[in-house]
Amino acid sequence: MDRIGFLGVPDVTDEARQIFDEDIAEVGYVMSTSRLWAYQPATMTGLFDLLGQVNAGEHLSLRQRSVLVTACASAFGDSYCSLMWGSRLARASDEETAAGVLKGVDDGLSNSERAMAAxxxxxxxxxxxxxxxxxxxxxxxxxxxxxxxxxTAFVALRVAFSTVNDALGLRPDAPLRSTAPAAVRDAVTFGHPIADAEDEA
Known part of the structure; x- marks a missing residue:
């Protein structure tokens, strides 16, 4: 693979390799986001450290974060984070609830979660x-x-992350074609299409 999104593939530094190793441990492959952000791995690490710092005081749960990212990413038109976080929300709730949030229908959420999504x-x-x-x-x-x-700060930082990925043509990882729940995949009709496996070889 000689391109990542619209850019060439960056050199892999020790910092980038550490992020790649974390991806493999977590999801079983190196995510396209990590390959792209290998241009500035310290910036990616810093951004996610900042997201953790934002959440340190109020401790949003994984389900709450999943609602927020699924709602904001789909509203923003970011297919990558919609598929990743829609899948996480499906695990924290169910496929139909996650697909609904992606479509702007929050019937499966609690009152507080509906307010967060809106x-x-x-x-x-x-x-x-x-x-x-x-x-x-x-x-x-x-x-x-x-x-x-x-x-609000959490959502804004997630939008910043998506902005870089989307503007530089990053496509959702090919494995999401099989790992994302069918209802979630069907709900993501926007943004860049899922990558072909051969593009990530």
Whole structure:
């Protein structure tokens, strides 16, 4: 493979190789995101450290993070994170709930999760269009102002990550064609198509 997205393949440094090894341990292969961010592996590590720091105070659960990323990535039109995090949400709930969130239908979520998903979509689509009433909906769903800040910062950083990947033509990993639940795959009708296996050989 001589390209990653629209760019050539970067040299693999020790920092990048460490990220690759972590991918193999976690999902069984080196993810395309890691190959792309091998241009600046320290930046990728720093971004995810920052996401962890953002979440350190309020401790969003994996399910809550899955709701937020699935909602914001699909609203943003990012197929890669929609498939990855839609699959995680399916494991934390069920396929139909995850597929619904990808389509903007939140029937399978709790009241607080529905408020989070709605806010994530607004932040991803039009952050200048949010209103005090939108924030009040989060308060009404039980979130404190510190929690609302955490949710917003988390979504914004995820959008930043997706922006780089999407702008540089990154396609979702070929294994997602078989590992993502069928309902999740069918719901992701936007963004870059899943890579062909031969493209990642």
């Amino acid at each position: 806010w994530a979509r607004k932040v991803a689509r039009d952050p200048n269009g949010t209103t005090a009433a939108d924030v009040q909906e989060l308060r009404d769903a039980g979130f404190s102002d510190p929690q609302i800040f955490t949710i």
